Amino acid sequence: MTKKQDQTASFMVRFNQRIFEENGESKLQWRGKISHVQDGEEKRFSDFNDALTFMQQKLGELTEEATKHQTSEEQESIIQKSFSMWKTIKEIGPKVIRDTLKDPKKQFTHLQDEIQDKISTFGEEFSEKVQIDQWRNASRSDFNKIQNQIESLSSEITKLAAKIDTIKTK
């Protein structure tokens, strides 16, 4: 069984705000740093999408490592599921940050609801995944059964063909 630690990725994200005047206009710049705790790797970003890509890459590696003993087909399917979650987060992520900056209190409550929703949704998806696996195992055993039946049928046909040949020669 994979250990809990091997199934966990923690990230520390630092945002540094810079407000300045340029050409008579007030501007704001965000500088950030994201660290992956378990391997110590860091990435700096001025575009939040780069931070999300970094997280996606680290989580992808985690999934890949945890599924390395499974067939490539199964591994591919799980990684695809992991990526589909990230597609959603990448789409809503920057908007969430923008809204949080505008109204942190309101957004915090909203964020809690969103997270709860996502957990339920992905929880369901992963349960579905288990069912698909069970179905896949059953299908494989059915396939083996059919293969055995075909082999025994082929053997019977060969025997019958041999008998017909013998009768013809008589």
Next chain:
Amino acid sequence: MSNALQQLQELQAFQKDAQISIETLGHFCVWRNHEKIDSKEWARDKTIQLLQYLVSNRKRNALHKEKIMDGLWEDWNDRDFKVALHGINKVLEPKRLSRTESEYIIRQGVSYQIDLEKVWIDVEALEKYIIIGNEAFTIDNNIAKIAYKAAIDLYKGSYLPNRIFEDWTSEEREKTQLLILGAYITLAEILLQENPLESIRLAQNALAIDATWEDAYRIQMQAYILKGNRPQAIKTYMKCEVILEEEYGISPLPETKKLLKEIEEIH
């Protein structure tokens, strides 16, 4: 005597007199009655982990033992916790009578926390020195200087460096790093006119923690100009420009560019 000065003196006295002192910055070390505790006394790593976890979560109210074990260990049982806690108490109070309450680890039912009134911890003291420095800044810069210097003296490296891959240490490490970056920069600013060389050194220490900390480059540029070293001031700007481009793909702030322009106009 001002309130800030009194706080500063109390903090310094506590650092000197505490019976138990814990150092977590740059290395982990515990002192009992002013004597360094030998690492062999801990016997098990889980004992050290538990103490470090209590240090990391010292600001939270007493932590339930199951929450502590969940945060620390993969597979745990009550015995692990009991043995580790007994280990801490044995090391901190070797002469404690059995069945008596620990003096340094406060217990409330099955929740535990470190007694910050009795145990001196470097990260806790560092934060308090910085708070005093920030409060005294601009009101009494002499006190601010002493407080920031005391905080900087305590910073011997990152928080629990041998546990950098443990997520329960990350929050404290990040917080302390930001506090010390702020202390380096503010003290460098205070000292700029009277001691530009020290400002350069402090800014360099900030850059050693975070090479993209733009304020530090600006202070160095100003300090080099005060020392009459125009080429080095320009070189510092170039370094800043390169690192910001490499790490963020951005150029320095208008404030930094303006400073460069002023430096270039000096003949």
